[in-house]
Amino acid sequence: DAFGGAASSSSSNSSDKKSSDKASPSDRGPGVLLGGVVHRDAAVNLRLLESSYRNLPQPGDGVWTRRRRERPPAPTPASYPAREPPVLENPALFERLDADALFFTFYYQQGTSQQYLAARELKRANWRFHKKHATWFARQEEPKRSTEEYEQGSYIYFDFAMSGGPGGDGSKGGGAPGGWCQRSKADFMFEYSQLESEMQ
Structure with a gap:
């Protein structure tokens, strides 16, 4: 009947309106979920x-670098020198230092001119720096085997850390416990690619 038809039509219109209201948020475009709330505002x-763009991961984010720690300022008396004595910049001083003093300067004055001067004197004394082990080596005798890529024989090396030195396979950890001393290593293969040649 007409009443029933009107009621049916009204019910249908109401249902369409509700479905339209429910569908309207999705018609506004994709949203961003943040904190459990969907943000649809452009x-x-x-x-x-x-x-997000400003905080994109960078290729270097996964690379750890060794940063030098600056010492915090400390109160000192007026008699304490405020700068290094000029003699520490004199190359002639390093020519008179023994090997232990040169090793100490090299490892504990990193990034300074003193480190460079110490390295130069060690090289003049026939020590050679191994880049992989970060250690100074010197021949004990003429190499038993020598090629264009490496030489092999007996060496002495300076163990600067409180641990064992290079192992027989070229890795660390094969030496005796202790440290800060010269040790002997027989049948060691010194690859020329690991030789530091920048220090003159």
Whole structure:
């Protein structure tokens, strides 16, 4: 009947309106889920995208670098020298230092001119720096075997850390316990690619 038809039509229109209201949020475009809330405002989404872009991971983020720690300032008396004595910049001083003093300067004055001068004197004394082990080596005798890529024989090396030195396979950890002393290593293969040649 007419009443029933009107009621049916009204019910249908009401149902269509509700379904339209439910569907309207999805018609506004994709949203961004943040904190359990879906943000569909274009301005909010743009700010979120800009923030994400500014914080993109960089290729170097996974690379750890060894940064030098600056010592905190400490109160000192007026009689304490405020700068290094000029004699420490004199190359003639390093020519008179023994090997232990040169090793100490090299490992504990990193990034300074004193480190460079100590390295130069060690090289003049026939010590050679191994880049992989970060250790100074010197021949004990003429190499038993020598090629264009490496030489092999008996060496002495300076164990600067409180641990064992290079192992028989070229890795660390094969030496005796202790440290800060010269040790002997027989049948060691010194690859020329690991030789530091920049220090003159």
